[in-house]
Amino acid sequence: xxxxxxxxxxxxTYGFLMQQLVGRDFKVKxxxxxxxxxxxxxxxxxxxxxxxxxxxxxxxxxxxxxxxxVYLMTGLVYFNYFSEASSLAMGxxxxxxxxxxxxxxxKYIFPLSKCIFVGINFLLTLIPLYAVIxxxxxxxxxxxxxxxxxxxxxxLFTVGMGFVLSAVSVFLRDMxxxxxxxxxxxxxxxxxxxxxxxxxxxxxxxxxxNPLYQYINFARMIIIYRSCPSWLNxxxxxxxxxxxxLFGVFVFxxxxxxxxxxx
Amino acid sequence: MxxxxxxxxxxxxFNLGIExxxxxxxxxxxxxxGKRRDKIDNDFWALTDxxxxxxxxxxxxxxxxxxxxxxxxxxxxxxxMNPTKGSVSVCGNICPMIELxxxxxxxxxxxxxxxxxxxxxxxxxxxxxxxxxxxxxFSELSDFMSVPVKNFSSGMIAxxxxxxxxxxxxxxxxxxxxxxxxxxxxxQKSEEKMLSMIKGGTTVLFVSHSAASVKKICxxxxxxxxxxxxxxxxxxxxxxxxxxxxx
Numbered sequence: 001x002x003x004x005x006x007x008x009x010x011x012x013t014y015g016f017l018m019q020q021l022v023g024r025d026f027k028v029k030x031x032x033x034x035x036x037x038x039x040x041x042x043x044x045x046x047x048x049x050x051x052x053x054x055x056x057x058x059x060x061x062x063x064x065x066x067x068x069x070v071y072l073m074t075g076l077v078y079f080n081y082f083s084e085a086s087s088l089a090m091g092x093x094x095x096x097x098x099x100x101x102x103x104x105x106x107k108y109i110f111p112l113s114k115c116i117f118v119g120i121n122f123l124l125t126l127i128p129l130y131a132v133i134x135x136x137x138x139x140x141x142x143x144x145x146x147x148x149x150x151x152x153x154x155x156l157f158t159v160g161m162g163f164v165l166s167a168v169s170v171f172l173r174d175m176x177x178x179x180x181x182x183x184x185x186x187x188x189x190x191x192x193x194x195x196x197x198x199x200x201x202x203x204x205x206x207x208x209x210n211p212l213y214q215y216i217n218f219a220r221m222i223i224i225y226r227s228c229p230s231w232l233n234x235x236x237x238x239x240x241x242x243x244x245x246l247f248g249v250f251v252f253x254x255x256x257x258x259x260x261x262x263x
Numbered sequence: 264m265x266x267x268x269x270x271x272x273x274x275x276x277f278n279l280g281i282e283x284x285x286x287x288x289x290x291x292x293x294x295x296x297g298k299r300r301d302k303i304d305n306d307f308w309a310l311t312d313x314x315x316x317x318x319x320x321x322x323x324x325x326x327x328x329x330x331x332x333x334x335x336x337x338x339x340x341x342x343x344m345n346p347t348k349g350s351v352s353v354c355g356n357i358c359p360m361i362e363l364x365x366x367x368x369x370x371x372x373x374x375x376x377x378x379x380x381x382x383x384x385x386x387x388x389x390x391x392x393x394x395x396x397x398x399x400x401f402s403e404l405s406d407f408m409s410v411p412v413k414n415f416s417s418g419m420i421a422x423x424x425x426x427x428x429x430x431x432x433x434x435x436x437x438x439x440x441x442x443x444x445x446x447x448x449x450x451q452k453s454e455e456k457m458l459s460m461i462k463g464g465t466t467v468l469f470v471s472h473s474a475a476s477v478k479k480i481c482x483x484x485x486x487x488x489x490x491x492x493x494x495x496x497x498x499x500x501x502x503x504x505x506x507x508x509x510x
Contacts, residue, residue, distance in 0.1 A: 013385065024368050101343060
């Protein structure tokens, strides 16, 4: 009860700051581009176009019975959110050192604001995703109303990772390079451009422990296979997200008072 | 009268063995050479057993040489650092004068920065909106409000920062060497603003190397040296501090 009160108090006090930080990121990101916010819509479409050509034409990867474009784009939209938000969150504490050193601010606000900022971008990328769903004739169904559940899990998972990464990178600057490599590896270990059933079953079983696979799978089940995710999908998605979030909060809280000596 | 700030036996330790940007390479080197970095005994006590009480409305100047612990002490009071030993309790809202422009985003316009900076200092949207015109007027930058701050001169940035920082009447104001901003006329104006805030009953913690300006503004002076309080008294402490150099 007390913590609920604390959270409500923090929301009231720092809500406006959060709004300003997210707004700042938007202004800075789009201000100097000719196309501005249209890039949020164009970028995923172009990226998907390139990958679709490379994987379906050159490598001849195909997922039987479904539109490969939709298959690919669902995975891309989810994974890109994670990779962009977690990378930005990782640097957010280090970058804002001049503030942390002068004013008392809750430090979690920096990684969290990055995850929210990229989250708004993520919502914008749903527009081209739905355009592709409709144009390819994949069609809509009522289960689409369950999709926000997977957005929510993806968000919690990313926030958790953002907390861990931003805390670790304060102590270990090498993380910025290491994580770049890890992300590349992660891209290939997540079934974004291939179907997990194409893999060796033993290897596929291991890949299913990847939380991002859970969220993408949840979405594909609805968008592509027009079926309702099983209760196991719900549990795996929410469970992995909460676990990582709690771990992130734990790591961040334990270390946040030490940040100032290391920056 | 109840004190607004009370510091009890505050000590602050830094470990000088911690290098900035501790990297994997160093960790690896340490592993091979068998050295444990945190075991190296080069602790540095920036503050040792500092205690004082501040009554509301007092204007305290902190003087001392470089490295005496003045800025560290203010950071502890502002809640940016937790003291290694002892405790600090503050009842009242603190307005730290953020180092000139530290809270600014250089890509945003002056107007956007007013809101961003205000939010960082913990003000609400309505409050900043209502004070916006006053801030613009005080900074004398009304023609430049839609210009990105990166195109400002350092004096203009300082003027904007000072105007935002002082626009409210906080209960406690922390000033760390800030009065020498802007051109001569703005310096006069900022000093007047400070004096009027002090008359209005704001408690001020003022750090400066200039004994003259401390003497002019403050009614109590704390002299720090190597983390110890050497003297705590009225402005005559300034004279003793200055005299200590002439021996």
